[in-house]
Every structure is written in C-alpha cells, then in structure tokens.
Amino acid sequence: NAGVIQTPRHKVTGKGQEATLWCEPISGHSAVFWYRQTIVQGLEFLTYFRNQAPIDDSGMPKERFSAQMPNQSHSTLKIQSTQPQDSAVYLCASSSPTEVFFGKGTRLTVV
Amino acid sequence: GDSVTQTEGLVTLTEGLPVMLNCTYQSTYSPFLFWYVQHLNEAPKLLLKSFTDNKRPEHQGFHATLHKSSSSFHLQKSSAQLSDSALYYCALSPPSSGSWQLIFGSGTQLTVMP
Numbered sequence: 001n002a003g004v005i006q007t008p009r010h011k012v013t014g015k016g017q018e019a020t021l022w023c024e025p026i027s028g029h030s031a032v033f034w035y036r037q038t039i040v041q042g043l044e045f046l047t048y049f050r051n052q053a054p055i056d057d058s059g060m061p062k063e064r065f066s067a068q069m070p071n072q073s074h075s076t077l078k079i080q081s082t083q084p085q086d087s088a089v090y091l092c093a094s095s096s097p098t099e100v101f102f103g104k105g106t107r108l109t110v111v
Numbered sequence: 112g113d114s115v116t117q118t119e120g121l122v123t124l125t126e127g128l129p130v131m132l133n134c135t136y137q138s139t140y141s142p143f144l145f146w147y148v149q150h151l152n153e154a155p156k157l158l159l160k161s162f163t164d165n166k167r168p169e170h171q172g173f174h175a176t177l178h179k180s181s182s183s184f185h186l187q188k189s190s191a192q193l194s195d196s197a198l199y200y201c202a203l204s205p206p207s208s209g210s211w212q213l214i215f216g217s218g219t220q221l222t223v224m225p
Contacts, residue, residue: 003154004154030210031210031211033212033213035215041217042200042215042216042217042218043155043200043202043213043215043218044215045212045213045214045215048210048212050210055210056212091154091155095210095211099157099160099211100157100211100213101154102147102154102155102156103154104152104153104154105154
C-alpha cells in the first residue's frame, strides 16, 4: 500500500498560467478530499467526492478552481489563471470507513 | 457553523517536560474529534480519535480527553521527546457529513529542545 499519491510534489507556474494537480487515492477508498494548506490559514477544506460523485465543493474558490474524479483511481484539481495567492500546499486525502489518509501534497508556487 | 480553535500557534519546551496543546470546538451536534500530526515534508497522520463511549484514546504516549461540557479535546503527553517536534492539528468531523469530512484548527507547531 503506497498510500495516497500526489503528483507532482512541486510545481512552479507563472502568474496567469494553468496548474493541474493529480491525486491517486488508496484503492478501495470511497471518499476523496482536497485541502489547501498555508501557514496563515492552516488546512482549509476545498472539495470532496464520494464514489466519484462530487458531494461538497463549498471550500472551492468558484471562478478559477475546479476538481474532477473521472474514475475511482484518480482525481484532479485544476487552477486556471493562477495568482500568487494560490501558492500553497494542496493536500489530497482518501478515507476508509474508519480513517482519513493524506498524501504528502503538491507545493504550488506561483511566480 | 462548525469550527475548531487552537489558541497556541507555537509551543517550545524542553525535552522531558509535559506537553499540553489546547483544542476547543463549536458544533451543532456531537462531532468526532481528532488530532493529526504532520512532520516536516510529510503527510498529516492521524494521532488520536475520540471514541463515542468516552474512552480516552492514547497513542505514542499522547492522550486526549473529550469534554463535552467545555467542548474541549486537549492533547497531552507526560514527557516530551525530541521526535515529537511537529505540527499538530485538531480537527472535527460533523456526524451529519456522511463521511470523514474534516474541519481543522489553525495548527500548533511544537518544538522540543534538548
């Protein structure tokens, strides 16, 4: 069990460019979550899927952020027209019936 | 809405001294409470989870007691070790979420000095 896998681990984009972050949840886990981590805000919930269906995206900035889960083995978080304030660590997590497991995150830097 | 408060952003103490990290919460219903620990460049990992039968969870020398009367779930350890230096998050999961959707506090960075 390799755990939740996130790629890339680090990504640098220019202001205004698009960034796509990938997550491979643990096999068999039905729920997948995305969080954003910054020093100032800590861990903020963005969105989650259950059995690939979007359930709650209340934490997502509406205009430039989108998330998809096209199959049970991966989810993507896409940020269009990236801005410096989008710089953060983006964490993906998946859950069994008893526990949530996090990936190591993708550190996004917008320059 | 539901929320978690961790009042200490930074805690520094000497090896061997006791650890207590504060966590209080607000929730409409009786949520599950958690402590997660994150070492540098690593994934957050579950440290403790509250039980519905009020048992005190313990792991790696850490324990926490859920006090519903004061809405608190403070993390304690009798003797800090150098390896305990990490970022600690308190979190809750509302029972209404239907899954383990977590609401986190702002985190406490614990540094243990020799």
